[in-house]
Amino acid sequence: MHINKYFKQLNIEPIAEIDIREKCEFANRAAMVIVDKFYDLDYLKIVDIIQHTQMYTAKIPNNLSPVNYSYLDGILYISEKLELDINNEFVLHEVIHRLQEYRNKKNKLLQLGLCDILETSIKGLALNEAAVQYIVKKVLNGENEIVEVYGMKIPTISKNYYPILTNLIEQMIFAVGENILVDSTLNSNNEFKYSAIDLMGESTYYEIQNNFDKIMDVKNQILKNENQTNVKENIDLIKRIYIETQHKILTSYFNKELKAVKDINQLKVFGDKLLKYRNLIGSDEGQALYDEYYKEMLNKIQEKEFSFQNRALIVVKENKIINVFNRIKNYIQKVIFQN
Ligand SMILES: [Zn+2]
Numbered sequence: 001m002h003i004n005k006y007f008k009q010l011n012i013e014p015i016a017e018i019d020i021r022e023k024c025e026f027a028n029r030a031a032m033v034i035v036d037k038f039y040d041l042d043y044l045k046i047v048d049i050i051q052h053t054q055m056y057t058a059k060i061p062n063n064l065s066p067v068n069y070s071y072l073d074g075i076l077y078i079s080e081k082l083e084l085d086i087n088n089e090f091v092l093h094e095v096i097h098r099l100q101e102y103r104n105k106k107n108k109l110l111q112l113g114l115c116d117i118l119e120t121s122i123k124g125l126a127l128n129e130a131a132v133q134y135i136v137k138k139v140l141n142g143e144n145e146i147v148e149v150y151g152m153k154i155p156t157i158s159k160n161y162y163p164i165l166t167n168l169i170e171q172m173i174f175a176v177g178e179n180i181l182v183d184s185t186l187n188s189n190n191e192f193k194y195s196a197i198d199l200m201g202e203s204t205y206y207e208i209q210n211n212f213d214k215i216m217d218v219k220n221q222i223l224k225n226e227n228q229t230n231v232k233e234n235i236d237l238i239k240r241i242y243i244e245t246q247h248k249i250l251t252s253y254f255n256k257e258l259k260a261v262k263d264i265n266q267l268k269v270f271g272d273k274l275l276k277y278r279n280l281i282g283s284d285e286g287q288a289l290y291d292e293y294y295k296e297m298l299n300k301i302q303e304k305e306f307s308f309q310n311r312a313l314i315v316v317k318e319n320k321i322i323n324v325f326n327r328i329k330n331y332i333q334k335v336i337f338q339n
Contacts, residue, residue, distance in 0.1 A: 011061045012068060012077055018055040022084060027051040030086040030095055037139045038182045046099060053098055055084070069094040071101065071109055089136055089161070096132045102188035113185040114192060124209050126216035130165035131185040131192075133158050134173070137166070144170075150235045152242070154282035164242055164282075165212060171246060171280050172208070175199050175253040200252040211245040243286050250277065251293060258300060264308050271301060271327065 027050035035043045058077040060066055066079035067090040076094060078084060086092055100113040109117050115128035137157040147159040158166040173181050176195045184192035197205045215238055222234050254274055261267050274297060281290045 010064060010068075011059075012064070013059040014056040014075075014077065015059065015080055016057055018057065018078075018084065023053075023055055024051055026084050026086065030092075033086050033092075034139055038135075038179075040179060040183065041186060049099055050095065065090055065094075067091050067094040069097045071112075074101075087140060089140060092136045092139060093132060093161075096135060096186065099186050100128075100132075100188050111188040113188055124213070126165055126212035127169065127209050128185065129216065130162055130169035130212065131181055133162050133166050134169050135182060135185060138178075150239055152239060152283035152286075155280060156282075162216075164215060164238070167280065167282050168208075168212065168242070168245055168249070171249045171277075172196060174277060174280060175249065199256060200249070201256070204248060204252045208245055208248060211241050211248075215241050215245075239283070243283055243289070246282065246286050247289050247293075250281075250290065254293075254297065258297070258304070261304060264305070267301060267304055267308070 027047045030050055031043045031046035034046060035041050053076055054074060055076045055078065057080045058068075060068065060077060060079045066082050067088075068077045069075075070077065076098060078091065082088065082091070084091065086095065097112065100111075101109065102111040103109050111117060113128045114131050115122060115124040134157060142157045144155050144157050145159060146153050146155050147163055148154075149163050154163055154167050156163040156167040157170065169181075176192060176199060180192050180195050183189065193205065196208075200208070218234050218238050218241075222231055225231065225234075254270075254277075257270060257273070261270050274294065278287075278290060278294075281287050
């Protein structure tokens with residue numbers, strides 16, 4: 001679509017280009033704030049990209065985000081009502097979109113962080129949105145809190161913007177690691193995807209990626225729907241996909257992890273991790289599924305302990321063996337059977 005026509009459709013009206021001095025100062029501040037939180041990132045590269053991005057103040061209608069980075073013309077549009085301040089959530093979000101833009105020599109857009117732009121389709125858009133929003137909140141020192149979304153209680157770092165997807169990406173980060181997520185999201189490489197595939201399996205990764213996109217699509221349908229038809233069905237659909245995706249991340253990751261456990265110490269680490277994961281689980285139904293899974297895992301942990309015990313009769317100290325199992329058993333009694 002022709003760029004001017006596109007902006008007319010969105011009703012974004014550019015007012016004036018932002019002064020070069022202001023932009024350079026902003027670029028330095030932005031790089032400082034981002035690298036201060038994630039110090040593996042390249043400060044100079046960030047400054048360079050932001051300095052060479054055209055920025056305009058603009059009239060932006062209320063139904064759009066007050067800051068918009070456009071991939072069509074490579075311009076960052078900022079509402080005239082807003083300061084160019086990197087501590088503003090919307091500004092930072094769009095700056096990250098600018099940083100992750102990856103084009104070939106012919107200027108064709110190929111990748112945006114975790115999102116692949118293919119000839120016929122775009123995959124991973126919602127995964128990328130969640131990753132960007134997670135990074136924004138981390139940079140701005142956000143903290144997790146439990147919010148109510150569609151009647152589900154969900155722990156999330158981003159209560160106003162993509163709360164469900166940000167919770168799910170955090171569950172993936174638990175498995176894959178934050179550094180890899182940040183690197184892949186900002187530098188548009190595939191490390192996050194490859195690591196997630198290693199940890200959860202290839203088909204599972206793509207199912208999760210699709211589910212993220214589905215949640216975002218259905219959410220957009222709810223927002224767009226002026227007649228408010230099918231709203232309940234759509235909300236139920238989001239809930240179902242959320243709970244299913246969460247359980248998929250949990251089970252695929254921990255099933256594979258348990259297989260890799262080689263000794264009693266690793267088993268202890270495994271048990272601790274599984275316990276810790278419960279803090280990320282959203283919705284009562286999700287918690288119930290988690291508890292059921294936990295009970296199943298408890299048997300498997302016990303089996304493993306016995307086999308390690310038999311294999312290393314002399315080496316392993318008995319109190320260590322009893323510790324792992326009892327701690328988990330106590331947890332089960334405390335949390336699950338009291339509910
Ligand atoms: Zn975005």
